[in-house]
Amino acid sequence: MTKKLQLYLIALLFVSSLSVMAKIPSKEKKILIDLYEQTDGAYWITTWDLEKEANEWYGVKIEDDHVVEINLHGNGLEGVIPNSLGKLEKLKVLNLAFNKLTGAFPVSLVQLHYLEILKLEMNSLSGTLPESFKKATSLKELTLFNNLLDGIIPEGIGAAKNLRILNLSSNYFVGSLPNSIGNLKELESLELFGNKLSGEITIDLGNLKNLRELVLSFNGFEGSLPKSVGTLSNLELVQLQGNDFNSVRAFLYTSSQDLATFDSDDEFLNIKFGDEIRYQSRLADTKFEDAIE
Numbered sequence: 001m002t003k004k005l006q007l008y009l010i011a012l013l014f015v016s017s018l019s020v021m022a023k024i025p026s027k028e029k030k031i032l033i034d035l036y037e038q039t040d041g042a043y044w045i046t047t048w049d050l051e052k053e054a055n056e057w058y059g060v061k062i063e064d065d066h067v068v069e070i071n072l073h074g075n076g077l078e079g080v081i082p083n084s085l086g087k088l089e090k091l092k093v094l095n096l097a098f099n100k101l102t103g104a105f106p107v108s109l110v111q112l113h114y115l116e117i118l119k120l121e122m123n124s125l126s127g128t129l130p131e132s133f134k135k136a137t138s139l140k141e142l143t144l145f146n147n148l149l150d151g152i153i154p155e156g157i158g159a160a161k162n163l164r165i166l167n168l169s170s171n172y173f174v175g176s177l178p179n180s181i182g183n184l185k186e187l188e189s190l191e192l193f194g195n196k197l198s199g200e201i202t203i204d205l206g207n208l209k210n211l212r213e214l215v216l217s218f219n220g221f222e223g224s225l226p227k228s229v230g231t232l233s234n235l236e237l238v239q240l241q242g243n244d245f246n247s248v249r250a251f252l253y254t255s256s257q258d259l260a261t262f263d264s265d266d267e268f269l270n271i272k273f274g275d276e277i278r279y280q281s282r283l284a285d286t287k288f289e290d291a292i293e
Helices: 003-022 026-038 083-087 107-111 155-159 179-183 227-231 267-292
Strands: 060-063 066-071 078-080 093-095 100-102 117-119 141-143 148-152 165-167 172-175 189-191 196-200 213-215 220-224 237-239 244-247 261-263
Touching (some): 083 107
Parallel strands (some): 066 093, 078 100, 093 117, 148 172, 172 196, 213 237
Antiparallel strands (some): 060 066
């Protein structure tokens, strides 16, 4: 056997092994086909050839013979999200944002133990969020902004203890902010803009020490912000305007040195932080000029 032929056979075996490794259980392939059929897959912007193996399907990632990622962001999906997706036990990433999805938020998705990223923003999903997030212990990002979701934000969301990004903006959520959000100590971004939330905020926001973005604007929150917000040293963006707060002066002595945006209905604080942000910007520009001289 010639060396050239040996190399060819080795390459052929390698490609064949990849093909075998890429195969997934038939039940997982059936779930993917269910998603395809329920969301008008034949008319997606980039569609799937169902005659090919699933590892060749656009937006599908497979590891160790299991589906671990589905990313069909902005791909023209239209229809409902099948509950069967909640049976993809190894799924880590589900991104179906910027499509035309309707129907209820599938409860089964927050029962996926390995799911880390769930992005369903910019659709037309309706109904309420699940009561329990006990199994969502790996979830790091939940972005649902610009949908038609309503009801309360469930107390059970505090069980998703590894959440870093929670964005529920531009929906129709009502009621008060659940105290369990104070348990989300890894949270970096809390965005609730443009809902119908109300009442006093009784959460100890000071527990959220990693928080960089706090967006509560255009709701119906009342009372005074908890004093503990002043201890949040990593804040970069704060938006509080369009509420019924009596006072947001808890920010008067904030320990954050990184504020780049501050908006509220308190003109004194807006001017104070606006001046400081502009001053810090001028300092940064001067340092940059010094560095290039």
